[in-house]
Amino acid sequence: xxxxxxxxxxxxxxxxxxxxxxxxxxxxxxxxxxxxxxxxxxxxxxxxxxxxxxxxxxxxxxxxxxxxxxxxxxxxxxxxxxxxxxxxxxxxxxxxxxxxxxxxxxxxxxxxxxxxxxxxxxxxxxxxxxxxxxxxxxxxxxxxxxxxxxxxxxxxxxxxxxxxxxxxxxxxxxxxxxxxxxxxxxxxxxxxxxxxxxxxxxxxxxxxxxxxxxxxxxxxxxxxxxxxxxxxxxxxxxxxxxxxxxxxxxxxxxxxxxxxxxxxxxxxxxxxxxxxxxxxxxxxxxxxxxxxxxxxxxxxxxxxxxxxxxxxxxxxx
Amino acid sequence: xxxxxxxxxxxxxxxxxxxxxxxxxxxxxxxxxxxxxxxxxxxxxxxxxxxxxxxxxxxxxxxxxxxxxxxxxxxxxxxxxxxxxxxxxxxxxxxxxxxxxxxxxxxxxxxxxxxxxxxxxxxxxxxxxxxxxxxxxxxxxxxxxxxxxxxxxxxxxxxxxxxxxxxxxxxxxxxxxxxxxxxxxxxxxxxxxxxxxxxxxxxxxxxxxxxxxxxxxxxxxxxxxxxxxxxxxxxxxxxxxxxxxxxxxxxxxxxxxxxxxxxxxxxxxxxxxxxxxxxxxxxxxxxxxxxxxxxxxxxxxxxxxxxxxxxxxxxxx
Numbered sequence: 094x095x096x097x098x099x100x101x102x103x104x105x106x107x108x109x110x111x112x113x114x115x116x117x118x119x120x121x122x123x124x125x126x127x128x129x130x131x132x133x134x135x136x137x138x139x140x141x142x143x144x145x146x147x148x149x150x151x152x153x154x155x156x157x158x159x160x161x162x163x164x165x166x167x168x169x170x171x172x173x174x175x176x177x178x179x180x181x182x183x184x185x186x187x188x189x190x191x192x193x194x195x196x197x198x199x200x201x202x203x204x205x206x207x208x209x210x211x212x213x214x215x216x217x218x219x220x221x222x223x224x225x226x227x228x229x230x231x232x233x234x235x236x237x238x239x240x241x242x243x244x245x246x247x248x249x250x251x252x253x254x255x256x257x258x259x260x261x262x263x264x265x266x267x268x269x270x271x272x273x274x275x276x277x278x279x280x281x282x283x284x285x286x287x288x289x290x291x292x293x294x295x296x297x298x299x300x301x302x303x304x305x306x307x308x309x310x311x312x313x314x315x316x317x318x319x320x321x322x323x324x325x326x327x328x329x330x331x332x333x334x335x336x337x338x339x340x341x342x343x344x345x346x347x348x349x350x351x352x353x354x355x356x357x358x359x360x361x362x363x364x365x366x367x368x369x370x371x372x373x374x375x376x377x378x379x380x381x382x383x384x385x386x387x388x389x390x391x392x393x394x395x396x397x398x399x400x401x402x403x404x405x406x407x408x409x410x
Numbered sequence: 411x412x413x414x415x416x417x418x419x420x421x422x423x424x425x426x427x428x429x430x431x432x433x434x435x436x437x438x439x440x441x442x443x444x445x446x447x448x449x450x451x452x453x454x455x456x457x458x459x460x461x462x463x464x465x466x467x468x469x470x471x472x473x474x475x476x477x478x479x480x481x482x483x484x485x486x487x488x489x490x491x492x493x494x495x496x497x498x499x500x501x502x503x504x505x506x507x508x509x510x511x512x513x514x515x516x517x518x519x520x521x522x523x524x525x526x527x528x529x530x531x532x533x534x535x536x537x538x539x540x541x542x543x544x545x546x547x548x549x550x551x552x553x554x555x556x557x558x559x560x561x562x563x564x565x566x567x568x569x570x571x572x573x574x575x576x577x578x579x580x581x582x583x584x585x586x587x588x589x590x591x592x593x594x595x596x597x598x599x600x601x602x603x604x605x606x607x608x609x610x611x612x613x614x615x616x617x618x619x620x621x622x623x624x625x626x627x628x629x630x631x632x633x634x635x636x637x638x639x640x641x642x643x644x645x646x647x648x649x650x651x652x653x654x655x656x657x658x659x660x661x662x663x664x665x666x667x668x669x670x671x672x673x674x675x676x677x678x679x680x681x682x683x684x685x686x687x688x689x690x691x692x693x694x695x696x697x698x699x700x701x702x703x704x705x706x707x708x709x710x711x712x713x714x715x716x717x718x719x720x721x722x723x724x725x726x727x
Contacts, residue, residue: 177642185642185666187618239667301504316660325494325502334661341658343633344651346672349502350556353670355663 096145097201097388097405104136106388110145113198115206121152121164123407125225126200128395130255130311130333132193136392139334140194147405148193149228150200151221154212163215165227166207167361168192173210184358201385201405213361216369225404226375227364229256232332233263234367235359240305240328244268247302249322252309253280253291255378255401256332260307261289262373274318280401283377301325301349307332313339325349330356378402413462413519414705414722421453423705427462430515432523438469438481440724442542443517445712447572447628447650449510453709456651457511464722465510466545467517468538471529480532482544483524484678485509490527501675518702518722530678533686542721543692544681546573549649550580551684552676557622557645561585564619566639569626570597570608572695572718573649577624578606579690591635597718600694618642618666624649630656642666647673695719 096110114120127149135142148168154160170190171183178186192207193199215224233256242248246269250261253275261284265271272290274297275281281291299321306323308315311333319329329351346353367373378401383391385405395403413427431437444466452459465485471477487507488500495503509524510516532541550573559565563586567578570592578601582588589607591614592598598608616638623640625632628650636646646668663670684690695718700708702722712720 180641182643239669324497326499331660331664334664338657338659340655341660342655343648343658346670347648347651347674348672350672350674352556352672353663355665355667355669357664357667 094203095385096198096203097147097385099136099143099146101143102136102138104146104388104392106386108386110202112204117208118206119157119159119209119212120155120204121150121166121207121212122155122204123150123152123200123202124163124409125221126150126405126407127225128391128403128405129229133392133396134334135194142194144193145198145200145202145205146193147200147202147205148191149225150205151215151224152200152205157209157212159209159212159214163221163224164212165215165224165361165365166192166213167211167231167358168194168228169358170197170208170211201388203407213365216365219365219369222379222404223368223375224365226259226368226373226378226402227361229259230263230368230373230375231359231361231364232256232357233260233359234363235356236260236264236307236330236332237267237363238359239354239356240330242267242269242305246270246304248272248305248307249274249303250307250309251315251318251322252311252333253277253284254309254311257309258284258378258401259373259375260309260332262287263367264307265289266367266372277399287374303327305330309333313337316341320345320349320351323349323351325351327351329353332356379404382406411520412702413515414464414702416453416460416463418460419453419455421463421705421709423703425703427519429519429521434525435523436474436476436526436529437472437521438467438483438524438529439472439521440467440469440517440519441480441726442538443467443722443724444542445708445720445722446546450709450713451651452511459511462515462517462519462522463510464516464518464522465508466542467522468532468541469517469522474526474529476526476529476531480538480541481529482532482541482678482682483509483530484528484548484675485511485545486675487514487525487528518705520724530682533682536682536686539696539721540685540692541682543576543685543690543695543719544678545675546576547580547685547690547692548676548678548681549573549674550577550676551680552673553577553581553624553647553649554584554680555677556671556673557647559584559586559622563587563621565589565622565624566591566620567624567626568632568635568639569628569650570594570601571626571628574626575601575695575718576690576692577626577649579604580684581624582606583684583689594716604691620644622647626650630654633658637662637666637668640666640668642668644668646670649673696721699723
């Protein structure tokens with residue numbers, strides 16, 4: 094089958110990659126897949142991943158209870174049998190594989206194999222192009238599981254990229270006051286079109302006033318800015334991993350009794366619901382689409398600072 | 411009156427310092443006061459404090475509803491009238507003074523002035539030497555307000571100094587499993603005498619297994635060790651301020667979805683109760699006692715690594 098493979102730091106399209114069927118998992122024939130910031134980090138050596146990339150996808154289940162249906166799949170494949178799983182944290186199972194990220198071939202291919210427990214049917218009302226955003230929308234929904242956000246909360250989101258945009262939409266659904274701080278007027282304008290307040294980074298005056306600050310910058314400067322923007326006893330949510338080491342003063346966390354909360358993968362069911370009922374709008378985040386054969390061009394496009402989301406068209410439904 | 415003053419980095423005993431009476435506050439005649447790690451940091455320039463040092467004290471209230479009684483006093487003096495106070499965080503009031511730390515003369519003196527709302531009567535059953543530990547015990551009690559710790563929780567405390575000892579005792583009172591990691595066998599032995607589990611740092615094998623890790627090391631290495639010891643979705647409580655900048659990778663916080671919680675001052679009422687009913691034992695933490703006149707010797711003693719708590723005997727009751 095066709096697959097986009099990572100070997101060392103070398104990305105390559107392979108027209109005849111022999112599929113590795115995973116026993117007990119459901120074969121999913123991929124329709125559409127999206128390139129994520131993590132894919133670009135994996136290419137730089139993050140996690141040391143080798144294999145088929147891709148963890149944002151919509152496909153057709155070929156067997157099991159979703160046979161013939163369009164499905165999306167949670168990416169952490171847990172053992173469901175260890176203390177961490179029993180403690181209710183299967184996404185952190187130390188024995189897990191992670192689709193397209195850790196010991197598990199991913200979705201930039203004609204097919205991938207997914208545990209049935211990870212699959213969710215895509216509602217008929219939801220297009221495949223929208224459903225491919227389920228994984229990043231779920232990551233944004235994770236914040237609502239971790240932090241108490243109500244209609245009275247004030248939330249600042251640092252970063253106007255893909256994830257900042259989705260976090261802003263998901264958190265706005267609570268009725269809270271969201272302000273997005275970004276560097277790109279054209280990205281901020283898309284948020285203003287959704288009635289979300291925005292401010293350019295150069296005009297932003299942090300004032301230790303927000304109940305919650307979400308760092309989606311992916312840069313080392315985001316965390317210190319977040320500490321300047323959050324109120325005493327407030328929450329700073331770290332949504333993006335920064336691979337680089339950085340110099341920091343931790344004393345402000347103690348003095349202001351801030352809670353810093355790491356936030357990663359989230360629940361698919363509410364994400365699908367938010368996409369289906371239109372609370373989260375994603376169609377205007379698609380910057381370009383490529384066939385699998387054009388892997389190099391697609392990744393080059395995704396790496397441009399002006400790009401939001403690049404999709405692979407793998408098959409038609 | 412007598413007072414130990416900080417001018418620049420110069421600590422000096424003054425036999426005839428003119429008292430500055432604070433209007434509307436209660437004059438408290440000091441009986442005993444304790445030197446805290448923060449006092450030594452203030453002497454190094456922390457907070458830029460200038461004035462009379464001392465924030466751990468027991469005294470006699472000279473007026474108001476506690477007149478004639480032994481009292482201890484919470485150290486943050488809030489305005490009770492701003493958005494932060496109204497949000498329920500008076501200890502973080504931006505207009506506050508902090509006794510012996512910020513714009514408020516402290517307790518290493520014959521008298522100090524304290525808002526009546528900050529005072530708590532010392533139970534008759536509690537000795538003055540024990541009650542002088544109320545402020546640091548309250549700081550340990552703060553953790554119980556911030557983190558859900560039950561009899562089923564596993565807690566690791568990094569650091570076997572004064573604060574590590576008190577945190578271990580306070581958290582043990584919940585019935586949870588506490589283990590203290592330290593460098594000094596004689597300090598760890600005191601904890602084992604209280605039936606608290608201990609391990610030498612050189613023998614400690616962090617295994618991402620603790621529900622809660624409390625960093626009381628006061629050193630830059632504590633935080634990274636805490637991240638290695640806490641389980642996914644667990645809590646790291648930062649209890650000590652480290653003035654120095656440090657190099658850090660924040661990615662593990664995100665990947666393991668750890669919550670990092672800054673923790674500072676705490677509630678006096680439960681601290682007094684724990685001291686009064688013997689759940690927290692402090693008498694064997696007193697290393698030495700000095701009169702105010704021997705300020706230099708007392709601070710030199712407190713700075714020795716083998717010292718736990720140094721007290722000033724200010725007056726007899």
